[in-house]
Every structure is written in structure tokens, then in C-alpha cells.
Amino acid sequence: EPHSFFQKSLSLLSVDTESLQKEIDELAAFSDTPAPSVTRILYTEKDVLARRYIKNLMGLSGLSVREDAVGNIFGRWDGHEPELPAVATGSHIDAIPYSGKYDGVVGVLGAIEAINVLQRSGFRPRRSLEVILFTSEEPTRFGISCLGSRLLAGSEVLVEALKTTVDAQNRSFLDAARSAEYAKDQDDLSSVFLKKGTYSAFVELHIEQGPLLEEEGISIGIVTAIAAPASIKLEFEGNGGHAGAVLMPHRNDAGLAAAELALAVEKHVLESGSIDTVGTVGILELHPGAINSIPSKSHLEIDTRDIDEQRRNIVIEKIQHSASKIAIDRGVRLSEFKIINQDPPALAEKTIIGAMEAASKELNLKHKLMISRAYHDSLFMARVSPMGMIFIPCYKGYSHKPEEYASSQDIANGVKVLALTLAKLSLH
Ligand code: GLV
Numbered sequence: 553e554p555h556s557f558f559q560k561s562l563s564l565l566s567v568d569t570e571s572l573q574k575e576i577d578e579l580a581a582f583s584d585t586p587a588p589s590v591t592r593i594l595y596t597e598k599d600v601l602a603r604r605y606i607k608n609l610m611g612l613s614g615l616s617v618r619e620d621a622v623g624n625i626f627g628r629w630d631g632h633e634p635e636l637p638a639v640a641t642g643s644h645i646d647a648i649p650y651s652g653k654y655d656g657v658v659g660v661l662g663a664i665e666a667i668n669v670l671q672r673s674g675f676r677p678r679r680s681l682e683v684i685l686f687t688s689e690e691p692t693r694f695g696i697s698c699l700g701s702r703l704l705a706g707s708e709v710l711v712e713a714l715k716t717t718v719d720a721q722n723r724s725f726l727d728a729a730r731s732a733e734y735a736k737d738q739d740d741l742s743s744v745f746l747k748k749g750t751y752s753a754f755v756e757l758h759i760e761q762g763p764l765l766e767e768e769g770i771s772i773g774i775v776t777a778i779a780a781p782a783s784i785k786l787e788f789e790g791n792g793g794h795a796g797a798v799l800m801p802h803r804n805d806a807g808l809a810a811a812e813l814a815l816a817v818e819k820h821v822l823e824s825g826s827i828d829t830v831g832t833v834g835i836l837e838l839h840p841g842a843i844n845s846i847p848s849k850s851h852l853e854i855d856t857r858d859i860d861e862q863r864r865n866i867v868i869e870k871i872q873h874s875a876s877k878i879a880i881d882r883g884v885r886l887s888e889f890k891i892i893n894q895d896p897p898a899l900a901e902k903t904i905i906g907a908m909e910a911a912s913k914e915l916n917l918k919h920k921l922m923i924s925r926a927y928h929d930s931l932f933m934a935r936v937s938p939m940g941m942i943f944i945p946c947y948k949g950y951s952h953k954p955e956e957y958a959s960s961q962d963i964a965n966g967v968k969v970l971a972l973t974l975a976k977l978s979l980h
């Protein structure tokens with residue numbers, strides 16, 4: 553029965569760190585930018601090759617592999633009571649432009665290795681265990697974050713939006729998905745929705761993407777909550793014109809409106825008075841983008857987050873107000889103001905937190921409770937399943953840049969805690 557297994561088998565939980573590191577390095581080679589950076593964008597050739605690599609590994613671990621209409625990939629190890637809701641784990645392998653090789657990847661390759669660890673130890677799951685590769689956690693190509701998990705969680709809004717969503721090259725989402733052999737004979741993607749009660753638990757392993765664990769010398773972070781993210785797209789339009797011939801009093805410069813709004817975003821975020829409120833203008837494009845042409849159009853994308861949803865919503869209202877006011881003052885048009893997503897925070901579930909804490913203790917790994925300031929597929933899986941997340945330290949907290957790094961030892965610790973947590977939840 554459960555307890556005797558854990559007592560006998562703790563010492564049997566051994567991670568093959570060498571193979572895991574080799575896989576992380578091999579996966580990083582599927583990139584559209586040179587090493588050490590990684591760029592892997594949804595449904596591109598590199599993304600398709602990376603997916604094939606993961607499906608192959610799942611197969612080698614004896615998992616049965618299934619894909620849904622948007623390319624969420626599921627690898628299943630049947631438990632001896634396969635009709636019970638399964639225990640799932642997983643993350644993403646898409647990578648934003650010029651990022652690193654650990655974000656998301658540790659939670660996919662590490663999950664497959666956690667399954668290997670359990671198989672080698674002689675463990676037999678009661679509930680089935682599933683590894684999930686989520687499609688497009690990053691919003692890079694279509695502007696929508698956590699696309700796969702949002703759909704799994706049943707977002708009707710997203711199903712509607714995806715019928716007309718296009719990328720920056722005006723390629724439609726459905727066309728791009730079909731090029732990767734997904735969404736074959738359906739325009740309606742609600743087939744992706746998970747049935748309620750599919751999973752009894754979902755656990756995601758991820759690098760911290762912050763500096764705390766490393767600074768404090770702690771191996772394992774146990775996430776209690778994920779901050780609430782939101783993103784906004786907007787456009788200003790003016791008359792443009794010749795940079796020499798149009799005199800200053802006659803201009804309505806869409807670029808200057810954008811610059812002023814970017815500073816207003818910073819101001820509104822700081823006005824919250826909380827260190828937990830953040831805002832970023834990560835995209836600012838000027839049209840036509842010529843040195844001797846007054847910008848006739850500017851395009852901004854703004855990311856703002858907080859652990860307090862209401863406080864984050866106040867920032868969004870202030871940004872909207874500033875955008876309208878700047879447009880009036882500068883005589884430009886606010887031709888678009890679109891809130892792309894405005895998600896609530898998510899809480900990890902008590903039983904799962906308990907299982908992760910117990911696993912860390914039994915493995916003699918120092919751990920602490922913490923919040924996640926980055927969002928994750930777990931934010932959406934929490935809508936359809938009890939959720940938990942395991943963080944491991946990463947070098948200086950670096951993420952979303954090529955210097956991102958986590959040591960093999962820290963990754964192995966995370967995989968062990970994941971394996972033991974999955975085992976506990978599987979017998980639960
Ligand atoms: C996801 O990568 C995020 O921006 O938190």
C-alpha cells in the first residue's frame with residue numbers, strides 16, 4: 553500500500569541528469585536564432601520539429617500520445633484504475649524571440665523524466681499520469697498568451713476570436729495551424745475543451761524566473777498563487793508627412809503620442825504604491841518607420857500585472873483614460889484600444905501544496921512558499937483542475953533572455969519533487 557512504497561522507494565528515485573541535460577540542449581537547437589538564444593514560435597518549422605522530438609521521447613517512455621486540434625500534446629501512462637480522473641503535469645516549449653532554453657522546457661522534459669524516474673523505481677500509478685505539452689504559452693505569434701491551456705479550460709471567447717485571428721504577416725490562425733497539420737477539418741475549436749473532472753490534479757514544474765530561491769539558497773519553491781496578467785493593444789493615427797517640410801505647429805505625430813503613453817503607463821503603475829504592480833510597453837512600432845517621415849501610425853502593446861486584481865484593473869482604466877486624453881491633446885486618433893486579456897489570479901490547491909511540501913521534506917530539500925509573478929499554463933488549468941506549481945532556482949532570476957540558466961542539480965531536484973508529488977497524487 554501507499555506508505556510502504558514511499559518508505560522503500562525514496563532512495564530509488566534517481567534522475568538521469570545527463571540524459572535530461574542532453575535533451576534540453578538538443579531541444580534548444582530547434583531555434584530560429586543563433587545559440588545561446590532560443591526563438592521558437594508557434595507552428596513554425598522549428599516548433600513542429602521540436603514537437604516531434606517531444607512526441608518521440610513520450611513514446612520512448614511508453615506513454616500513449618494524443619494531440620488535440622490546436623496541438624496540445626498528451627502523453628499518458630495508464631494507472632491501474634484508469635477510469636479515475638488522471639493526474640497531469642506539463643508546460644510549454646515555445647520560446648519568445650531571443651530567449652533561453654529553460655522557460656517551459658524544464659516542465660516538459662522534466663515531466664517526462666519524472667515519469668521515467670517513477671517507472672525505474674518500480675512505482676505503479678493508481679490514477680493515470682499524463683504529461684501535457686501546451687500549445688503557445690507565449691503570446692508571440694497571435695498576441696494571445698496560454699492559447700492551448702486557455703482553450704482546454706473552456707474559453708468560448710477564445711474559440712470565437714480564433715476564427716478571425718491573424719499574425720503580423722496577416723496569416724490566419726487556422727491557416728497556420730493547418731500548416732502544422734492541426735485544426736484539420738474544423739473551424740470550431742471547442743473540441744479542445746476539457747471535460748470537467750478530467751484531471752484530479754495538475755502540477756507544473758518551472759524555473760522561478762525571479763532571484764529569490766537562488767539568493768536564499770533554497771532548492772524548491774512551492775507556488776501558492778499566480779499573479780493576474782492583462783495585456784492591451786492600441787493604435788494612434790495622425791497625418792504623418794515630410795520630416796523637413798511639415799513645421800512643428802502643423803504636426804500630429806502618432807509616435808509622440810505613443811511615447812507619451814509609454815511614460816503614462818509607468819506613472820500609473822508607480823501610482824499604485826505597491827511593488828507588486830508592474831507594467832511594460834514591450835512593443836512599440838512606428839509606421840512608416842522612416843527617418844524622414846513623421847510617424848502616421850503607432851502601435852503599442854502593453855503588459856500589466858499585479859497579485860491584486862482590482863489594483864491591476866485600476867491601472868488598466870488609467871491607461872485607457874490617458875490614451876484618450878493624449879489623443880485629444882495631440883490631435884491624433886486613438887483608432888484601436890483593445891484589452892486582449894484581463895485574467896484573474898489563480899490559487900494553488902491545499903492538498904497539492906501539501907503533497908509538494910511533503911515531497912520536498914521527504915527528499916530533504918529546503919523549500920519555501922512563494923507567489924508566481926510570471927503567468928503559466930497553470931493559471932488556466934486551475935479553472936478545470938486543482939493546481940500546484942514547483943519552482944526551481946535559476947541564475948540571477950534571468951528569464952526571457954539568452955542568459956537564462958538553471959543547473960542540472962537544481963533541475964534534478966525539481967524533477968524528484970515532481971515525481972514524488974505525482975506519485976502521491978496518483979495514489980490519492
Ligand atoms: C510568460 O512567459 C509570462 O510572460 O509570464
Ligand code: MN
Nearest residue numbers: 648655690952
Ligand atoms: Mn515565458
Ligand code: MN
Nearest residue numbers: 655656689928
Ligand atoms: Mn514559461
Ligand code: MN
Nearest residue numbers: 689926927928
Ligand atoms: Mn510564462
